[in-house]
């Protein structure tokens with residue numbers, strides 16, 4: 001492909017030191033994700049999926065390796081510049097929704113847009129549109145505690161897409177939901193990702209979900225390997 005990858009990871013290494021123990025979870029991970037691609041990331045608990053997503057999403061700095069977002073090297077950027085890239089180009093969905101409890105669904109989706117510089121009116125309008133696309137038109141004024149787990153996670157998905165990121169990183173986005181709700185939320189996520197053309201990396205334990213991805217990679221012993229799930 002001649003396109004510039006939305007995400008390019010080279011030689012990523014991550015070691016955690018706790019007291020006198022050191023644990024290396026990523027041992028030279030390479031990954032390119034192209035516009036519109038949905039990449040599944042699988043691997044048992046503790047294999048380093050979150051570590052990889054957090055480094056790729058510029059939430060943490062790895063011990064070694066390079067990360068480029070839309071062709072821009074972010075490794076040597078200041079924290080301030082990395083925050084700007086994260087806000088403008090990357091959306092993140094966690095296993096637990098991490099919504100702001102005292103705000104409505106609409107506000108939770110409008111706020112990141114306003115932090116990125118949007119005016120309140122357009123931000124709220126876009127938030128309403130995203131929530132409707134996720135089947136939450138009649139939940140916009142609800143606070144997180146007034147919604148089901150599946151609904152909360154849909155709001156988190158809308159929030160992640162609020163700033164029209166080029167890259168969506170989802171860390172077991174349905175891992176905390178029952179199987180039926182998990183399938184439904186994943187279907188909404190999948191549809192919205194396809195519609196927006198955002199590139200996505202989705203970590204999951206769930207092979208059923210992984211089968212819908214364009215390709216699936218497995219984390220094994222700190223390396224990524226192509227994985228067949230068909």
Ligand code: ADP
Nearest residue numbers: 016018025043044045046047048049050051052
């Ligand atoms: P996964 O998401 O695949 O379950 P993680 O990336 O969360 O894997 O964790 C990989 C390994 O690194 C686990 O053994 C975990 O306990 C360890 N780990 C993760 N974060 C830290 C941290 N901040 N400090 C120490 N160890 C950590």
Ligand code: MG
Nearest residue numbers: 049050051171
């Ligand atoms: Mg994890």
